[in-house]
Structures are given as C-alpha cells and as structure tokens.
Amino acid sequence: MRCRRPGAARSCAACCATSRPARRRWAGRKEALRPREAGHVRVYWCGVTVYSRTHVGHARAFVSADVLVRYLLARGLRVTFVRNFTDIDDKMIRRAADEGITVAALAEREIAAFHADVRRVGCLPPTHEPRATEHIVLMLDLSRTLVAQGVAYPTPDGSVYFRVRRFAGYGKLSHRRLEDMEVGEEIDPAKEDPHDFALWKGAKPGEPTWESPWGPGRPGWHLECSAMSAHYLGQPFDVHGGGSDLVFPHHENEIAQSEAVASVPLADLWVHNGMITFGSDKMSKSLGNVLSIADATDRVPGEALRLLFYGTHYRAPLDFGPGRLEEAARSLERLYEALARADDLAGRSLAPIPPAGALTGPLSPFLEEFAATMDDDLNAAKALGLVFDRLRELNRTCDAADRSAALAARDDLTRAGAVLGLFAEAPAAFLDAARSRGQRRAGLTTAEIEAAIAARNDARHRKDFRAADTIRERLREQGILLEDAPTGTVWRAG
RNA sequence: GGCGGCGUACCCAAGUGGUUAAGGGAGAGGUCUGCAAAACCUCCAUGCACCGGUUCGAAUCCGGUCGCCGCCUCCA
Structure with missing residues (x-):
C-alpha cells in the first residue's frame, strides 16, 4: 500500500536524499504505508460541515476514503476509521438563523441527510463519527496548553489565536512560506499576524456558546480535528485525508496545533483527493454549480457514481462533463448483466461479499494483478481496466457455456467489487430496479x-x-x- | 506574486526509462439475428502540447516555451 504524501510533514530526509534541484525537492511523492501498530491502520478523514446537502464533490472524497478503507480491510488489516462532523461554525449559525431553527436542530437534520447520502453511494460506516460540539472539553484543553506554551494568545474579545510564527514548521505541508502568501482584505486587528488563526472565538450575541477560561465562546474550525484525531486515534496516527482544498489552511493549521502540543507528528501520510470540476470550473457552492448526491443518485444508481469516479485517479481533478453519469450507469449495467448471466449459468445468485479478507489467501492471477494495482496508490482507474478485461472474459465464457470458467471470473469480479464498493446488489435485483426506473420514465x-x-x-x-x-x-x-x-x-x- | 498540478486518439483516461502506449465511450467491419439489440471477434495514436538536452533507449528524466487548472478567504 502506498499513499500520496504531498511534501514532507516531518522530515525531508527522503527527498533531500534524492539530491534533486530545489524546485522539485518538495514535490508530493508516494510513500509506503507502514502502520505504527502492525496489522492495524488508523485513518482520519475530514468530514463535512453539516449545514446543507452534500454534493458529488463530497461523494468523491468519501468514496476515495472508502476505497482506501476497503482495500486495507481486503488485505486483512484492521482499520480504525474516523470521520468527523463540523456541527458548529459561521455557516451553520447563519443557516440556522435564516431558517429560524437552532444550530443543533440544523445539525441533526443534515447529519441524517448526510448518512442517507453516503449510504446511497455505498460507503462503509466509519468506526467513529465524532461531532465537534461533543468534544469541546478536549479543544479547551488543547487551547489552554497552547496558551501556556506561549504558542497561542488570548485577545480582549475573548478569542484565542494560534501564533503561526512560533511554529517553525508552519507551511511544510502546503509548501508555503509566510512571506510568500497573499493576505486577505479583512484582517482582525486583534491578531498579531494576519496568518494567525482562531483556536477559540469569543461569543457574539445570539450565537451558541460554551464556557471557557477566556469567557463564553465557541471553537475555531481547525481545532476539532486536532482534538478528535488525537482522542480516537492517538498521535501520530497513520493516514490523514481530505479534499485537496483542505491542504491549506485547514490541514496546515491542524499540523501546527497538534505538533506544537505533542512534539510528535500529527500523521505519517497525507492523502488528498482532487476536486470535481464542471467544464473548467471547480464545483463549489460559491459558483453555484453543485450537483447534490441526492440528485445524482436519482438519475443513476450510486454505484454508477463510484464507477465514474474510478475512471480518474483519485488525486486528479475530475470533470463532470455532460453525459458522464449516464455513460457510467450504462457501464455498470453492462457489468451487472454479465454477472446475471453467470448466475443464470450457475443456477443460483452468488451473494455479495464483505471487503474484509477479500484479497487474502491464494489469489487468482486476476486478483493478484488487481491487488498489485490497488497497492500502487489505489490506482482504481487501472484496476477498472482490469475489471473490464475480466468482464469480457466472463461474457466469453458465458457465450461458451463454460460454467467453471464463468464462475471463476464471477468470483474474481465479486472480490474486486468488494474492494471498489461495486456489485453490492444481486444482479437480478439490480437489473429489475434499472428496468423499473426506465419503465417509470417511459x-x-x-x-x-x-x-x-x-x-x-x-x-x-x-x-x-x-x-x-x-x-x-x-x-x-x-x-x-x-x-x-x-x-x-x-x-x-x- | 508564491506554491502545487495538468497538457496522451473524436471524447474520458491509465501509464513516470526498455517487448505491440491499458481500459471505457463514440466510430468502422465481422459472427449471431427476419432485421435489430446484447454479447463476442477485428480495426481505430510510428506517436504522448511545442523546442532543445541527457541516455544504447524517454510519453516517462533535465532545461526552456506555450496553454490550462487548483490553492494562497469558507470549501470534499
């Protein structure tokens, strides 16, 4: 298993050793995953702020994480997977006020919707799904320590800021130097440095608040991940992931907080998935070009969305061009049709299998190659190519009524599907459902x-x-x- | 301006030093069929933005040029 590590989070021994020119020294590179505890991988993936419906960009992030987890499980590893909910922040306060409901009620509603959405794209439930508001005490502990160390400072309005210039490694994940960064327009005059960020925000009228040594207030965004990852996974843990748009400042700030407190790395490997674009624009709420998971999965099965994602390596941007969803849906149907043919030939339907252990023990040549491909930074695009090759063989053996060869191919595809989160339905039931959808449309x-x-x-x-x-x-x-x-x-x- | 990345066939896309440059979609021909569809078979990039260089050998490494994108503000 190899993961992408965009730059050296802790040391640059490996990259310096390559003695490459400076320009390339910090380039992201693949690095072997070596769990701190043998046979047990600890993964933290940044979740969502639960203030509005999730879109296909979120889906891509969580499918990327899901494939990582499924692959590790398939290889026989134990995985502790944590994905958080941000249930208190500016956007939530604003949205709740607009709707005339409490922030807590908004969170409750959107978390339920989120669960429905990730289920529709077939993501395994995380081991833990901690909410920020349920871990305020941990965050206050961290803040207190950082203030005591002089790495953070309170301001007269009851806020606490992290002093970025006191953390030597600031910028190492995103390869930036403070001097090189542009500074936004609105700088809080209470900050010593424009890049200092809030650990704790002093209360404003009408906002939910918690008591703190600096008066009533609420936590800053970045702090929850530092607090909860350490609480559920320890520090350091093995893999930290999220969308590439979180690299800076979110993950950079997490590193600063966590490593300033603990003097050990936050995480060994960093994995970031690419953004979804429409045409050449990033899909984002501010551009108004979002496609919700609910809308996408009304149009096509959730597994089609996964299939579409796998066409492109998780790291690369993915363009949601017109017709891509439908194209993926047709490919998925083609796969299920072949599985159904094999079931017909066998006279029974093979049940889907869970990912755990799917790629252990003696493996067929196909599964060997599939595993090796996934082992190389989760190359699902290449793995999918192998799946389509095997699909053709399955159809060929079905054409020839070669029962044992067909069942062998079917079993290969079932196991690959367990890793990719595909073929979770019985083929006959899937095809029936597809027919029903078409019939309704007609x-x-x-x-x-x-x-x-x-x-x-x-x-x-x-x-x-x-x-x-x-x-x-x-x-x-x-x-x-x-x-x-x-x-x-x-x-x-x- | 700084940082990261991308440019591979009509479209999407894998490939990061070495046999015939994966796979999907579209397209062409064929088997099958009353005809289709599906499935299967065959074909479809002497070339990987462009120009140099390193090497026995480069899409892959180095330098340069052009074009595009992301991040530097909330963002998966």
Missing part, C-alpha cells in the same frame, strides 16, 4: 410493455416484420429496448 406499466411484446411476437410469427418493427421502434422512442434472446424477448431501459 410512463408504461409492466403489463403494457408485455402486451406490446406479445403483439410484436405475434406479428413476427406471422412474418409481418413491418408491424413487429413498428412496435419495437415505438417502445424504443419511449426508452424501452427490446432484445430477442434465445430464451425469448426481454426488455431493458435505454
């Missing part, structure tokens, strides 16, 4: 479709192919495709 009942098929077959028996083709054409226009299989006429949505 506005036809099953009886109507079957009557049309019967009428067409009547015409075919009379050799009235014009009439038969007219019926088929009319259904095609409504999105119902007929296929004359050896066993009879079947239909699917198209």
